[in-house]
Amino acid sequence: MANMNTKHAALQALTANLLLSGDVVYWSCRGDWSLNIQDALLAATEDEVAILEARIPVEENGNDVVAPYLFPVERDEDGTIQAISQREVIRAKGPTIRTDLGKQSGLRPGPVDQAA
């Protein structure tokens, strides 16, 4: 999968909400769901996007997450992954008018503990 250090607008990541908590999660390079967008596995080529897309029906038939879909992201020059649309920026952080809520209030890095 892509490991790009330069800004690239055509990258795709896979996101969903956890079934139990509803938390926003990202399909990670480790092959599991992460709460942190920085862990997201990025697809750059058509083949990579197709592989990520193939994950969607698998997840839809499981009971870990709800409503998986692909969305465009970009990488800053320092390697930071950024959502492009305002909607995904807000999902990745939390409500802009309540910065004490959502991920921005204390991002838990790493894989998801399903019991949490």
Added chain:
Amino acid sequence: MYQYDQFDNGLVSERVDQFRGQVERRTAGNVLEEEFRPHRLMNGLYLQLHAYMLRVAVPYGTLNGGQMRMLADCARKYDKGYGHFTTRQNIQFNWPRLDDVSELLKDLSEVEMHAIQTSGNCIRNITTDQYAGATPDEVEDPRITGEVLRQWSTFHPEFSFLPRKFKIAITATENDRAAMRFHDIGIEIVKNDAGDIGYAVWVGGGQGRTPVIAKKLNSFVPRQDLICYLEAVLRTYNMLGRRDNLYKARIKITVNETGVEEFTRLVDEEFAAVKQHAYEQFRLRDEEFSRVAAFFSDPAYESLAATSSTFEDAKAKDTRFAAWAATNIAPHKVPGYAIANISLKPAGGIPGDATSEQMDLVADLADRYSFSDIRVTHEQNLVLPHVKFDDLYALWQALDHIDLGTANLGLVTDMIVCPGLDYCNLANARSIPVGQMIDARFADLNRQHDIGELKVKISGCINACGHHHVGHIGILGVDKKGTEYYQITLGGSADENAAVGKIVGRAFGYDEVADAVETVVTTYVNGRDSKEETFLSYVGRVGLGPFKEALYGSE
């Protein structure tokens, strides 16, 4: 207020148990999301951007102190310490976990509350005038009809899968405080020349992407025929309503495509058939109406003088209280009492949000000063409907202490604002921070009072949950290639002079909206004949021209 009987209690607690089982099967992996989703939606549970959102029904916007306390407790226990009061007189919790919702619903059932039919293509929570039972000018308390229709529409088997959601509002005064003409069915309680009370029935109103003012289908439906008539309207819609196109499925489109005359003829035909074949089943009997009405009988008012020196003295010595009294209290039908409005629009706040502590305090104050009676308004405020003038100052001081004493009811900062892109899965643009920018711009309360009545309503998408079509100043957030823009409409009104606002011109960027609203307001203030000429009257007199000129110049 209405109290559950054995049937209501059984119905709601059974539903909680059913939902618990559905959640257990879903989390165990025995049912897929596709199968589970309709069940969670039928129980008011949505998935939003950050988390689940549970919408709890507040029937006809009436709560008692115990119920408000339970909402506060649920917000603390299962959410993040606050709730959001909505334009359907409901409350939403923004962060519950799926595996907590069954317990939350169980707690709510203990105070006779639920989330049934707060989502889905069914008859939603029926709304009414927040001043019901207290205002001097009503034909009768519309909550009685509201409760009758709640019982009729709850789990109505024929209307559980309508072409689209269906919203009913009831008013009983000439002054429409319930946006009745913008509902799928608007019911106006009227008295005919013979002195009989009945119902004018308006059909096909709504907002969304196609705003329509409802048409009056029948000027006087006798009381005993109301349910028969509504059965006829719903059946006609259920037969004709489009199921092939989500955007053309509301009854307003059905009425438009069928033609008002033909739709009325079909309803009348069905009405006659219902009366012929099922009158005994659907006739609203006097004894049943009286049984329900007994739950809404007047509280034990004291005999008081119409004026209060305590109240007058407090106004004289405390200008902030005087400002609150000027905007936030309304006349009551009983001498010595007032209707007290609690603004949920404090400076810098989020319209409609209330913390658990605020909800607890409102519950305590309702118990102490208003016979434990609380109302939720469709404009996202709260009301204590029966407060003695003698108690108003003490009430306001307690409210002010916890940021609920803002003197802005009906003024520019008393905005309806949908959750927008900060929470909502459907939104295209943020609403709340736009509202906050406007709020900050008009922070000077004296200026707000000088401007006078002005209703600003903001929606984050064309679904119009923020009622922008009927804002005196309406603001609609749109997405243009990933950037938020805001379209401004002027001249809308949700009251008895129902009107849909007109688009003033090209949309404004996120950072330009507050300036644009200020320009609109300044144009009005500089152009009005006198302070008696309201914003709406001014727009009606001069049209959009002066606003276009001020906003866009020679562009």
